[in-house]
Amino acid sequence: MNSSHPAVDDPIGVAVVGAGYWGPNLVRNFQASTEFRLRWLCDLDVSRAERVLGGYSTVRATDDLAAVLADDSVRAVAIATPAGTHLEVATAALRAGKHVLVEKPLAASFAQGQTLVAEAERRGLSLMCDHTYCYTPAVLRIRDLLRSGDLGELQYLDSVRINLGLVQRDIDVMWDLAPHDLSILDFILPAGVAPVAVAAHGADRIGAGRACVAYLTLHLNTGAIAHIHVNWLSPVKIRTTIIGGSKRTLVWDDLNPGQRLSIFDRGVDVASAEELGDEQRRDMLVSYRSGDMVAPALTEREALRTMVEEYARSIRSGTPALTDGRAGLRVIAILEAASRSLADGGRLVNLTEWTDA
Amino acid sequence: MNSSHPAVDDPIGVAVVGAGYWGPNLVRNFQASTEFRLRWLCDLDVSRAERVLGGYSTVRATDDLAAVLADDSVRAVAIATPAGTHLEVATAALRAGKHVLVEKPLAASFAQGQTLVAEAERRGLSLMCDHTYCYTPAVLRIRDLLRSGDLGELQYLDSVRINLGLVQRDIDVMWDLAPHDLSILDFILPAGVAPVAVAAHGADRIGAGRACVAYLTLHLNTGAIAHIHVNWLSPVKIRTTIIGGSKRTLVWDDLNPGQRLSIFDRGVDVASAEELGDEQRRDMLVSYRSGDMVAPALTEREALRTMVEEYARSIRSGTPALTDGRAGLRVIAILEAASRSLADGGRLVNLTEWTDA
Amino acid sequence: MNSSHPAVDDPIGVAVVGAGYWGPNLVRNFQASTEFRLRWLCDLDVSRAERVLGGYSTVRATDDLAAVLADDSVRAVAIATPAGTHLEVATAALRAGKHVLVEKPLAASFAQGQTLVAEAERRGLSLMCDHTYCYTPAVLRIRDLLRSGDLGELQYLDSVRINLGLVQRDIDVMWDLAPHDLSILDFILPAGVAPVAVAAHGADRIGAGRACVAYLTLHLNTGAIAHIHVNWLSPVKIRTTIIGGSKRTLVWDDLNPGQRLSIFDRGVDVASAEELGDEQRRDMLVSYRSGDMVAPALTEREALRTMVEEYARSIRSGTPALTDGRAGLRVIAILEAASRSLADGGRLVNLTEWTDA
Amino acid sequence: MNSSHPAVDDPIGVAVVGAGYWGPNLVRNFQASTEFRLRWLCDLDVSRAERVLGGYSTVRATDDLAAVLADDSVRAVAIATPAGTHLEVATAALRAGKHVLVEKPLAASFAQGQTLVAEAERRGLSLMCDHTYCYTPAVLRIRDLLRSGDLGELQYLDSVRINLGLVQRDIDVMWDLAPHDLSILDFILPAGVAPVAVAAHGADRIGAGRACVAYLTLHLNTGAIAHIHVNWLSPVKIRTTIIGGSKRTLVWDDLNPGQRLSIFDRGVDVASAEELGDEQRRDMLVSYRSGDMVAPALTEREALRTMVEEYARSIRSGTPALTDGRAGLRVIAILEAASRSLADGGRLVNLTEWTDA
Structure with missing residues (x-):
């Protein structure tokens, strides 16, 4: 083994790029993990990086990305800069041979995302998307429940993610908040189940120049429906x-926090539609189950801690992360289609226009 | 005055037609009102009517609608039969010179509703739609707040009305539940503000032959958006x-019940869009108000009691009820447009296709 | 069988005495039950009784209790008058050979309650106390869970029953509200488990002349504690x-309503105290269970309907009702002891001072 | 000025003693404050201190308290060790001329607390008790509302602080949790209003050797009542x-978090008791106000950050902190009286037995 490369079991040298809203959370979690050794915090505004590190830290602050990428002790880079810069920063990091973690969304467009995925795959590097919510105990449990068949087949998913949020300068509420819901949907769906079309409606009543309230409706290949309400x-x-x-x-x-998940054994049972003719279907018996509800015990654990461990596992094993670049790409495909729908008065836009490209 | 007609100040003789889910509520409220004198409860299944009245009542049960309509002591008829029968029953009542109250929706189609409105107007009779929710203390207050300008201009309305509900035999969830939200919207909007287009998505995953989950998006003439989620x-x-x-x-x-209405003085303020160029709009200052919340005291009062009083007022004064036939018609116009959108993959359907007709 | 007495399977003729706050609920439920035939509604203010019955009823209103008690078609009397009158009215009814149902509390004092119980037992008549809450689906389920051992041994019970309530003219908040909690406690406790002492604190800060806020602490014979907070x-x-x-x-x-009961399999486990010496007890291992929570499905059913059926069962079978006069007496014993404690600065008052008497 | 002492405007050198549950929070907040310079983290288990500081810190870990107290750059010491050690550690720090901040409770007994207060006052040093909750935006607002008269005179205070908590080895639930409520009560009461007696009930049903559920009732000199329910x-x-x-x-x-405070303009109004005779008092008119509720906007701010600033203010100004040693002493006086009441079956214990001593 070349002495300039750390042994496999050594902590993975990592640098965080971006000291704004999300960067400090990455800094904290990399520092808390024995899998990583945080080497740098890089920001165009070095004083901001210094403030994040505080007056008691041995981590170096810098505004010189090239120096970070030239540092052989750095094997991995975590990027928490605005989405519009992801292509440039991540490409530079990949070309320098670094594994890359990118804050959501993966990139500012589907085409940019494709470029990143191709670059990472060509070089055999791990490209991971920080879809943080996927690593919460709640979502991990939901994934198990849906993929194991415990919930049965998905009929509908309805997500509401609203609060008084920051009106972003460059993106609308859909690009700001819906990546959370879309990445979760992508994460929990069983193999073979996927969205095929999306329609979006929105409103910009405060004259912000972009939607501050938006509704996305996704049609799945199974006939199921997923609906997302995001609102600033x-x-x-x-x-x-x-x-x-x-x-x-x-x-x-x-x-x-005391009851994040509630699983209801209540519902509507109907005779199988396949067994019935059209006439019968109108008269079929519908029965109602009034069963118990179970709120499973969940261990409280910070999602970013689990995400950071998955990143280490991906790097060490050379296998894709659970939320790899392709997952990030699938999320962007839906966002782009939704943006087109929004511009077209809510027209249902087929996702194959993107994913087949 | 002809002695066979009651004096204006006497209680108004009324008959209820339909002893199913809603009829008993009308029976109870007409009995409790000094404005009315309940004469009949009519149902095709007379034993059902008898059960509703119970073993201690002096009100007559019957299955003979013609006899009810021939009774001169009956000046008003309240219809709580399935929507598909409203046209026939209400037309018969109007032709017999009775004022008519109809459970929502007004009729099974826009055309049927138009027929009823025309018949009532031709005869100078009160045709009222029982949009019950409009008479709750909460909605009456909301109407005041919105029409007085206290809330400012409407930017968006988002309504969620979901629970484990009865899968209806003849109508989908949209026709079952959305009339509540649409009638409320119609009731509270200031003069001159109205929906102009609607898009709808739904899913029938249990094979019921009709949507059990539905989302309606309404675009208003002001640019505002209204969204309704109904789910059985x-x-x-x-x-x-x-x-x-x-x-x-x-x-x-x-x-x-302890806090039905919450009025937030929190929000986002932006410089007026009109004053700014496109460049400026991207950079404009957005400020956040983190103000108090007020939950106004509301008097608890059964909505049906207020509705029944409004019905009496309309009959006695010869003026339209707050939720008259035309209000019921506007609701059906949206429902029909939404049904067409649902069948067309969520296409945005212009409401003038109906209201101009 | 004497022809003046109804057959066992005929509806039981019943009269309601008292047309104030609670009487109308009894009227409604007796009318809805096929087990009973409501004959009279009696009130000193006959116009109040008439208003309760409304303009469409065949039930007779009266202010003549003697006439009601002389009516052979009346086998049972339900009393919903102020507590101070229970002794007189119930004694008259029992002496007339009627079964008696009394609104809580059974009587205005322990001594009065004893008199009623003795009178009923001497005559072999059913004396039932309308501890309505005991007949809710929730409390019936709690009783099953506690008596079956599913919850294990009772360690503590904490009840909070507070709202903006009517300041009563003659009784304090403890006598007004705590009978609910005390009757529930009496109802759910397994055989052999019972309160042995009570302490009470209260405050009359609005100068009402009686406590408007009160706290009762009950010590049980098992070492368990029960605490009740009532507040107007x-x-x-x-x-x-x-x-x-x-x-x-x-x-x-x-x-x-959607989750009335939640059963938590979470808690603290400790090694059995019997196996340990004092020294060990300080160091014993305490382990925490972080288990699931189950919210069992409950059928919604009006408690008064079940109470009325239990009253019929008691009358027809000649066996005591689940909440018989003795249950009512046990509740009063605690209320009297609590009143003494309240007057004595919260002194712990032994219940045997009453129950042994 | 002696060069070995820092200038008044320099950051205050501080050491944290105790790296268990609470210490890390103090470490984080001292590091974030520009008023302080954290010099040491001291724990008998130095590896625990090192783990708290993590692998990137320039702060020194030690198990040598004497060395910390001998360090002239340390002007202040913050103690987060078990209550039983507060007397020894705080006395040593005061004798070394350091200002002292102590985690609640101030000491393990009233006598020990008195010793600390006397020592600090004799030396002119700031002795502050970390009653953290007092520095939350909510409690600061409550204090303003109560002391300004906006709420009127206090009639009752009812506090519930329950969850599945750690069964402590050396103290019961009352000494563990009630200091929060008692310190808040002490903090918000207007001048001249104070508790005068306390009664306590508790239960140790799991055989832990100390109460795991406890109820404290405090009587105030105004006739008001305060009640605290704490439960592990x-x-x-x-x-x-x-x-x-x-x-x-x-x-x-x-x-x-979205509605921490709710201020209700609902209540009961009565004619002034002073104006009425006893007879009248029974018949006085009680009127109910059904007014609005206001939830004031609160700025979210970590309480410890405000507490740390108050500590700096106290040190620099030489004036007592808002929650000084005497406040800590008043809390212990109540806890000791409550413990005596608990042992005496809930006897009402007069607080002057302590405070007069």
């Missing part, structure tokens, strides 16, 4: 997702 | 409406 | 009871 | 305080 203008904060399955229905209320 | 399959019951105004935002949680 | 001055309404058992803990939130 | 065994977490005033009632729900 709501004085009340709601983060609730209802997942209706053919066996059980799950409600995830992320603002209720 | 949700194990949790939610009835929450958020009304975002340019000055304040109101949240109506109908399941929280 | 709270602008928020809370009706929550926590029942801590050695195996599971149950939370009953009566204001949450 | 509740699977649900509740932190709600109701403060009933003669003008308004305030509800503080610390677990509801």
